Amino acid sequence: MTNLWGSRMEKDLDREVKEFSTSIPEDFLLYKYDVWGSAAHCKMLEKVGMISEKESKEILRGLREIFREIEEGKIDPSPFEDIHSLVEIRLRDMIGEEIGGKLHTARSRNDQVVLDERLFLREKIGEMAEGINFVQEALLQKAQENKDVVMPGYTHLQPAQPVLFAHHLLAYFFMLQRDVERLEDARKRVNVLPLGSGALSGTSLPIDREYVAKLLSFPRVQENSMDAVSDRDFILEILGALSILFLHLSRWGEEIVLWSSPAFNFLEIDDAFTTGSSIMPQKKNPDVAELLRGKTGEVVSSWVSLTITLKGLPLTYNRDLQQDKPPLFRAVRETLSSLHIAARLTQNVFPNRESMKKALSIGFLTATDLCEYLVEQGVPFRQAHAWVGEIVKKLSSTGKCLRDLRKEDWGEYQNLFPQNWEEIIDEEKSVRRKASQGSTSPQEVEKEIKKGKELLAQSRELVYSWRRREKESWENLVGENCVF
Amino acid sequence: MTNLWGSRMEKDLDREVKEFSTSIPEDFLLYKYDVWGSAAHCKMLEKVGMISEKESKEILRGLREIFREIEEGKIDPSPFEDIHSLVEIRLRDMIGEEIGGKLHTARSRNDQVVLDERLFLREKIGEMAEGINFVQEALLQKAQENKDVVMPGYTHLQPAQPVLFAHHLLAYFFMLQRDVERLEDARKRVNVLPLGSGALSGTSLPIDREYVAKLLSFPRVQENSMDAVSDRDFILEILGALSILFLHLSRWGEEIVLWSSPAFNFLEIDDAFTTGSSIMPQKKNPDVAELLRGKTGEVVSSWVSLTITLKGLPLTYNRDLQQDKPPLFRAVRETLSSLHIAARLTQNVFPNRESMKKALSIGFLTATDLCEYLVEQGVPFRQAHAWVGEIVKKLSSTGKCLRDLRKEDWGEYQNLFPQNWEEIIDEEKSVRRKASQGSTSPQEVEKEIKKGKELLAQSRELVYSWRRREKESWENLVGENCVF
Amino acid sequence: MTNLWGSRMEKDLDREVKEFSTSIPEDFLLYKYDVWGSAAHCKMLEKVGMISEKESKEILRGLREIFREIEEGKIDPSPFEDIHSLVEIRLRDMIGEEIGGKLHTARSRNDQVVLDERLFLREKIGEMAEGINFVQEALLQKAQENKDVVMPGYTHLQPAQPVLFAHHLLAYFFMLQRDVERLEDARKRVNVLPLGSGALSGTSLPIDREYVAKLLSFPRVQENSMDAVSDRDFILEILGALSILFLHLSRWGEEIVLWSSPAFNFLEIDDAFTTGSSIMPQKKNPDVAELLRGKTGEVVSSWVSLTITLKGLPLTYNRDLQQDKPPLFRAVRETLSSLHIAARLTQNVFPNRESMKKALSIGFLTATDLCEYLVEQGVPFRQAHAWVGEIVKKLSSTGKCLRDLRKEDWGEYQNLFPQNWEEIIDEEKSVRRKASQGSTSPQEVEKEIKKGKELLAQSRELVYSWRRREKESWENLVGENCVF
């Protein structure tokens, strides 16, 4: 027997139906969490007297053994309906029907599967937050190493104003910071105990959910049993947060692709991070950046997949919910590998100062500085803007740039022509002149870096505290000779 | 002139391009927030000495006047490129180029538009949270009024175990509670000041962003100017939260549709909430519930729309970002109207106790209770499950139900046949017997209701405090004779 | 060496980058098509004199050998960058660099990969069309076996008018027919030769694309080389068609779930197609139908995934395009297995005539028949509708149904009270009375069945002719001892 429910049917499950409906190829990777949650359930059954201390020990021994067997590749999962069946059936084989058959007391797969998913996701949130921090650190490091590099800042992909390369990188740092915060916030709603909700309505047996919560380090138990077994919000919320994260990576990927194109030539990518062509021997392609951008579709669509699955489902558990796993596992897997590689790619791109400097001279990048100068002289901004616009039109129509500016170009405003005009239109000076909080000036960028370091340190501290509590729970329940 | 940038071009904007690219049909509804933010900017310019007190007063007077003109429908928005142009151009008309032309000092539409969106969304989050609270209150009320109604609980749309109707309703209460919490969390990332980031790099003028933040009641300013003008995460996060909310409404809608079908006949919908057919005179259709379910597509796809827009955009502002408004405004509008109607629909559905009671007798709903009885007698759960399965198979194959159970059906387990078997299989007693936290027993449901009331009160208090601060800011800056 | 392009780089590809960027876990399953296309390319190179007959024979022998090795599981794909590298490198190992190194002449992986995908998809379109036909056949068969079963037809899940169960089933037949037609139409745009487009611009070598097209049985070659290597429309179009197909399956799944619920009790599902519960021994759940409904998310989101990947990509090939494979392969795999199981499920559901008959009496199903009777007597339809509506209101408010109708209920219309009113309101007679084309009357349903059979026969003939041509091409090029 490889499922947990056969007794009332007249026939065995059709072979093809079994193949179609099994979730083991997907949920096998939940084995750690199934063992973990089962151990806590077992301890609780012991505590409330539903099994004896001896039975409890036997079950825990069996669970540990199963964990090790799986880790060592000794169990073939394919005959089982799902990971829960595998663990329970193997347990009964191992320690006998009499004791093994007691583990599922006051538990349903409906509350068990969401427990497993919550344990899985809680742990992965920590890993993903670390992954984001790793990219953030790479950005911070790269910013710090290149503090004095000035480049054109763009709007509409047109040169707009000069900015520090470091400031541009730090924009990504703060985007990613929100991604970490979203994971932290979502974690509060992941980190809630569903177990003890039974199939949908709870149980008449004298279980102790608060005790299970304590064993598994959940700060709260879910309030309503019907909600608990129907709820997949916690997955959707994470998938939504990962989608935004990937949008950020797609933008960073796009910029690396643009900047490493000879058209811009702003970045050099280390050869070890580029690939070539099967036909064009000269090619050196920014494949990693392209893949980061391209994988966005898979992650965003994971969220879409699950929303479609959930739409219009009546309460409580419906088998459709099994389809939460492919998008969840896919998104988490892509996220972990992409973050790691995004961090390393960031470490392996190098600004080309020469090209950036050259690009600064194109596009009247400091025209706004002229406006601001006029404003300081008391000209209303809107007039200053119109006036400088006229000057740019004149220069541009004769192929000139701001450096070709002469006093006589200022017509009626000649009295306002600045003595230090060369300083005003100098792009590096423009950057240094910026005064506002959060601007691209070196001193503000310095503050951003400082703030960034603090945020990183806090984030790491937090993830570390999560991990510590999770590890403790595992070690108390399963640990003995079983690596976390 | 109906835009703010014409001076450097050789030609006017093509008429069709103007029509294609204008955002005024969408962003006109931001007028309140554009006036609000402009007033704060003006006050700050005064404080740092970039405009005089007299100029500041003139500008504020003008802004108030424009607000009133728009409220009274006196301004035709159609010739303008966007709401920012409308406000500034109208202001210059009204108080003169000299003073009016100073308002845009040290400001760009790039930071202005996200400020407006953040002010809009911050206010709407409050309204949407109230909308959710309204539905929650209706559920709580309905649960309280029907505390003793027992019905079949379903998994796979098959009868599973008896539950309280109130417990089922409260499942939705707690789903919606998460929706409120998600809005609260997202609000932290909405409630950040972007103004002062300029076009992308900040400004050399001596602005005071902290002061603007204080005036507008933002607890924080955004750290990086390039991020500030590129960032639309705060919209996506809200759209994601609303999508999950609508999935909940779609499930509730589905259940109302199912339950008001004669097949179930569990709910009666008030006639005022149903519609008929143009051809079949007998029809009484649950249209409102269907529309709640059906509108899910529009809200979920709003999130999709914006993710696609953002994917792969280089920093900083790109005109694509204008496309954030249609999905945002659509989703907020649908949410506000759907929540209101969902609450009223919930008030206007009435459980049909008779039908529910009748349905309790179908489907061996208390088979699990028999198992739990056996477990209490020391039978391992897995054996109990197998055993009761056999009994169900036997009864079911002869068209019998649990009430037809006889001692002789228990074969080898006859010694375990319960004296009080009729009590055990009684559905109402089953519900009362439930003991676990969060289960469907009357005492647990009572606790849920109590908890629900506390959560509602907290949520209202919070929303009220948001509103109070927003109102104060408005009244200090614009208020005089201008309703919040 | 496990890639095809290393020579210009200073360093080897980073190990983690290699792992991140490899597509072999996905595209390994294209091996058959890579061999097939390579064989055609080889033949063409021979024909135009770029390789000798002897070289061509060697290459073809090698390709056949590689195909067999892979079929027999003798090649470990993991070290390779992609399937194209695997085939070429293995070939060079096998027949030597001198000859093996000539196969990639005038070919790029950019045109090769889309060729492989087109060959794959062309073949799978045939299999998927057969899968749909299989479901259609099951519906037709089930309709034919139950021609006289009458049931309530629903709008808004409210009883509307009586219909034949067969008519209801045939609605799905005709939905699926459109799915087949969409695949047929899309196939025209799949069935076009990209090979010979080179990396992006074609080649100076004297290749013969028409000859390759003939060898591979493509009726057309793609007109523009840059389009050819950038184009993934053909995949999107198929994913779009499969999404609609799954919406149809989701509706059928929903109805099976509803109808097998005791609330309706219209369908009995064979035990071999249901599953049970780990905790509730009595459960018999329609899991297969739920999974068909639930898998919709995965297929629809595959389309979404690829649209996001493609959005905003400049021409021509970008590495992002590698991400076309996961959604494509996922959707095709889910489709093939779901169609097979959907057909078998359809065969294994059985209408419960008793319950259907009983349900016919609820809900005034023949009220429209009364209207139509009045219309035949000359009453304007709108008046008839209003009148019958009044009668329904009266009956319904006193708990009566149409069978309780009495002449005196007709008030001012008593002169129009039909003699044969019992016949008019009889649900089975209502069905037989239907006269319009495509209606639910037995004679029209008979015509639908006839039409259905013709369409099925045509569809099969077509798919057969596709397969024949594909098989011929394979056998001519690779076949010798290599099964199609």
Add this chain to the structure above:
Amino acid sequence: MTNLWGSRMEKDLDREVKEFSTSIPEDFLLYKYDVWGSAAHCKMLEKVGMISEKESKEILRGLREIFREIEEGKIDPSPFEDIHSLVEIRLRDMIGEEIGGKLHTARSRNDQVVLDERLFLREKIGEMAEGINFVQEALLQKAQENKDVVMPGYTHLQPAQPVLFAHHLLAYFFMLQRDVERLEDARKRVNVLPLGSGALSGTSLPIDREYVAKLLSFPRVQENSMDAVSDRDFILEILGALSILFLHLSRWGEEIVLWSSPAFNFLEIDDAFTTGSSIMPQKKNPDVAELLRGKTGEVVSSWVSLTITLKGLPLTYNRDLQQDKPPLFRAVRETLSSLHIAARLTQNVFPNRESMKKALSIGFLTATDLCEYLVEQGVPFRQAHAWVGEIVKKLSSTGKCLRDLRKEDWGEYQNLFPQNWEEIIDEEKSVRRKASQGSTSPQEVEKEIKKGKELLAQSRELVYSWRRREKESWENLVGENCVF
């Protein structure tokens, strides 16, 4: 009364429910099609004798009058539930209940609304096909005017091989050609008559659906009445086709953005098609191209919206289906305006030959030509590729380009050093040397242009024939003084 079904309800529809559920703000724009279909229905009722010739004339007169009233803005739609109610109620007001009340005989809003949508979409397909043709024509024209312009072709946004600017433009021509073909194919499934299906089951009245089909120029009637009223595939299929179209526009938009950036400087956009900045006076932004790219989200998500709405709906009509209109109308509106502006933008971009020429010298664009030369000398391609790769590495490491190539760089291959190496590496000659079908050589591009013109002519002829038939139908049924 503003709805068509009130009679059986005890209460009026709640005012807020009415507001929530009305579709008139959306479907009012179907008025033309509602009048059109109603006229055909009326003619048919006359033909089969269900209304008299006189009644028919009255009804037709009334319908024409209503059409004119609406065109002239004389009807306030807001009190009505939907466009069908508006037309029927206004008709009854105008020509009396007695006759007006007969129009809805043997018709339901369920078949009527899909008829209206099909008539709408059929007409819009023609307009959208014309819109695409307009863009295609602009591309063709631009290609023809710039036949001799050579530019770098890109893969991975890295220079790959030289191509003709015209060839690049024509890639878009052929993409768009598939978009037209998809619309043509989808039109077959739009162009089917649903009317006569009644609410869901057909009718007992002696209607003649083939006659209605003939009057409305539908080649087929739908075979199954239940399918007919539930089916929204035809909308989804069009939304899917428009999504692919917008992906093409997004790619073209991206390239215009890239190429008009000074980094590339390949395109000059006419000033009338660019906009400026409110703060930076020098800006000239490619907003139109950005918006074309940015609007992709709205169109793709329209498809997503409708798939979500349809997922899991049981047959037949459910009110959820009303939600088909917002995404449909949104997508069609965006498509028509975007195509028009995309065509005009294409006409208003001008290649900058100088910059393109300069860019040709960067990136070893003709390295593949050297390989092909070696292949012609008998070197196996893979060796040639490796060899040229080495040369590129050597040149590149010393900052040299292909023009710096010397015989001594060829090491062991010196005997193969081509006499005419300068010719081989010349980018313009490379383009001319291309020989393969569909390649970038001038003669192949000439063929593409010729083929393009033929396809355009065919497409126009086809659209013209559609329009002619639609116009005839309208004029026969409604026309008299009513403009098509």
